[in-house]
Amino acid sequence: MRKAYTPETAAADVEKTLQVLEGRWKLLIVFHLFGGKIQRYSELERLIPGISPKMLAQQLRQLEADGLVLRTLYPQVPPKVEYRLTDWGQALCPALDALLQWAEKRPEAGDPRE
Template identity: 45%
Template sequence: MKRQIYNCQPGCPIESTLQIISGKWKAVILYHLIKDKVGYFGELHRQIPACSRRMLALQLKELEIDGIVQKTIYPVMPPKTDYRLTEFGETLIPVIGAMANWGEHYNAVAQQEVVKAAQ
């Protein structure tokens, strides 16, 4: 079951996109799944230590409900679960890539400002 669409201007593409990737950790989770191709719950938690296990599970569940992430549970002990992008989820690769590029640029500019201020 998909979440209810935001009550916004008809056809607002930004709000449609944000409905899927909003949430403090969703874009970060997607970044790691894009980079690593497959993610395991414990591995994702180690990569995003500021995200609680409960919040990580919730954000992954919402991404799964929205058809962005596919969850596979393996029948082994202890249980093993992996997450990967669905074909629909892969359409977000350019969006998350643009966010990563902008973040790298911002980090470089911020670092230059820190160096400038220290001089």
Template identity: 45%
Template sequence: MARNRPYTCGLDAAIDVVGGKWKAVLVWTLEDQGPLRFGELKRRIPAVTEKMLIQQLRELEADGVVHREVFQQVPPKVEYSLTDFGRSLEVALRPLGDWGHENMTRIEETRPA
């Protein structure tokens, strides 16, 4: 995962953490749905490929946004949840999500199919 350090501003640092097509959606989903297993995340975000989901979760975990908990049982169980740092990121993303919801129709109409 490429890092843009040294950062030139706060937005540069934030985009470095949440940049990527699925990271913001993953943060949003984990905040809304609580701790989820990999398969549950995949079902809630059906357009993401398994490879990309794994990659984005690993990057979010490395940045301290997502916590990965492995339960010692058979079959193995792994759950993903937001850390306190991740929850603070979701608070920052909420206004962007609201803006997108309010303008979704316009955005869809202006984008090529």
């Protein structure tokens, strides 16, 4: 059964949800993992120019703690670590697609539809 929202509770829950994706790099990491892609740490470093190793590790840990990313550590030398989206993280794709479609409808400055 779906939760009933008031304007106040809806705003609060959306704000909490957006905090999960807050940060300069989280959405970029998520987009690189959509579609069931599995990426190693070094691949993500290469795919995201400008991110420091410390920041990548921090953002991945936060995404993992929030249940969006699954980290798999293979017991070998050197250690092999892979990242992929959880089912819940993958379910974010349609919401982000809808957000992109919404953004495309933004009227230009001076447009009479404003």
